[in-house]
Amino acid sequence: MVRAQRDGAGPEALRAATGRTHEEWRALLTDAGALDWDHGRIAAHLVEEHGVDGWWAQGITVDFEQACQGRLPGQRADGTFAVSRTRTLPGERLDALATLVAAVAGEVGEPARSNLQARTPVVRWRLPDDSRLAATALAPTRSGTPVNLTWEKIPDAAAMAAATARLEAMLGRALAS
Known part of the structure; x- marks a missing residue:
């Protein structure tokens, strides 16, 4: 079975690497209007506006999409x-x-x-x-x-x-x- 993104990096690891937990990133992205953004725009926002490393930005983006936009575990940004x-x-x-x-x-x-x-x-x-x-x-x-x-x-x-x-x-x- 494919795991949800949140089941990968734990909250301590995410906070140590990015300064925020999954829930904090979800709230920040929701407040920024990311519910209407595509994958690329969310990841770019994290890198450009919040200085998140690209690798962590991808994980945060997938977690946000799974938790807030209905993306399923194992699903790619293109829907496959x-x-x-x-x-x-x-x-x-x-x-x-x-x-x-x-x-x-x-x-x-x-x-x-x-x-x-x-x-x-x-x-x-x-x-x-x-x-x-x-x-x-x-x-x-x-x-x-x-x-x-x-x-x-x-x-x-x-x-x-x-x-x-x-x-x-x-x-x-x-x-x-």
Whole structure:
């Protein structure tokens, strides 16, 4: 299940980083008229008017949208949904990513594009239903390389559970290989 934004960073962490809690940011944004603003305008307001770091501004914006504008957990600003899962695979970064890519390609076909030289190497697929998959390899740890699969452009909340199950299956195949 996808968690609500408020269940991520706790109030102490948010206050330490931004000077306010979730409730205080919601009240401030409501008073500023943000109930009628889109995602980009809210985030820009937080950065430009309140000096909030961009990463925290995104989280505050999503929390506000979920609490005050009806945005559902897992829902993106464009109205579609996304799910993501991460597992640690053995091996170096590009080897772990190649293992994951092979597992995904076995189910959905060859990727549309990749950028293996990026700071976070990524491989992407466009699926026939217009949804998208992205596989990334994070910085290696002592136990291996965390790899992430994200399924984006899921049309509705009801389809998220099936997408999550498919991500888990693809990651399971990668772990087994």
